[in-house]
Amino acid sequence: MKAYVVEKIESKKFESGVQDIDVPAIEENDVLIKVSYSSLNFKDALSSVGNPGVTRVFPHVTGIDVAGVIEESNSDEFKVGEAVLVTGYDMGMNTNGGHAEFVKVPASWLVKMPEGISDKEIMTYGTAGLTAALSVNELLNNGVTSGDVLVTGATGGVGSIAVSILSKLGFNVIAISGKENKIPFLKDIGASDVILRNDFNEQSAKPMMSEKYDGVIDTVGGEILANALKYIKYDGVATCCGLTSSHELNTNVFPFILRGVRLVGIDSVECSIDKKKAAWEKIASDFKVDTLNDLTNEISLDEVKDAYSALLEGKAVGRYLVKI
Structure with missing residues (x-):
């Protein structure tokens, strides 16, 4: 073979x-x-x-x-x-x-x-799509069912699918990317606004910033995730699944203890087979996108x-x- x-x-x-x-x-x-x-x-x-x-x-x-x-x-x-x-x-x-x-x-x-999806479609999602679906599920399960969601690394596999799923579910999706020439692509797949990575990473000594996002799906880690945590609204949720920017996370406790922000780790490798089956069923139905x-x-x-x-x-x- x-x-x-x-x-x-x-x-x-x-x-x-x-x-x-x-x-x-x-x-x-x-x-x-x-x-x-x-x-x-x-x-x-x-x-x-x-x-x-x-x-x-x-x-x-x-x-x-x-x-x-x-x-x-x-x-x-x-x-x-x-x-x-x-x-x-x-x-x-x-x-x-x-x-x-x-x-x-x-x-x-x-x-x-699962019924309702082909082998070609399901491999278009693949591990990236499974990770995106698990991330979206964590937002929903933790009470983030509407509003503004920030997606980092949005042109990547996980990020682009997360943008599409969130848009289908009615969220207002704000995408972060380092690729200025891909802004039209991100808007085509469901982003309402795109922030360039360098603009988002402007440093501030403040431990928290004004409340902007109900939720965050982070795919890159590092400085971008640390900054995103500062902008999450009260009782908001961030998911974390990647480290293409950095495996380091230099942050402070204020978003967690003053706004009740939750940071949820996403693992699509060793999570239970039942959790995987449930996510694939969602991908074949509620989360299935036309992009x-x-x-x-x-x-x-x-x-x-x-x-x-x-x-x-x-x-x-x-x-x-x-x-x-």
Whole structure:
């Protein structure tokens, strides 16, 4: 089968590209999926260059998302021919991932394809869409059901889908981006206003600023999240799911103890399978957006290498869908 393989050549030197490798043999409680679509995420790009925080086992097949049909099954719960998807857990990290014609996974990682959505659509969402849906759910579950929501890193995979979902639900969405030329794109997918990153990051010594946002979906961390917390209204909520700006968070306690602000962490990798199923059901129904074509760059396995470069250089916009 064809697969996108990363090889370790020597210490701190890696090469990657499409290769022919053996179809994996399944063991007890495993299934073999014939892959139809996968996607690209920043974590995949890090794995492709041997980032030790993501992948330590080589040779390695990238791809933390996969959708397809069960080809073989050693599970009582899943049958041959069923449409399924997998995101998260160890797939695409130290277990071979979805950038291949077939992938072997434990049955406990599988979710049956929800009704009302295709394999192509669901991989357009992928881990980024799942993370966005989990983030939006946390706002709703914590009482932020209307008003102004700030989305950081808004041209990225998580950010762009979050903008679209929030807009569909009737929120007034304010997007932050470092890409001035993508302001029309952000408004097309649902942002009512766009703030450029450098303008938002102007420093203030004040521990809190005037109340502006009912909620924040942050995808970048660092200084942007620290500043955003200062602007959240009383009883507001911020979610945090990424660190492309920084893993550091230098803030103060005033928004939390004077305005009752809550900061909620989002993990789409190890969260329970029931939580994932519920989020995918929302994506297939209430959260399903009509901007998917605007968000998607469909590529083949042979084009993955160039797409990884765009992701690592901060030039990517929207989602990369990989047709297998």
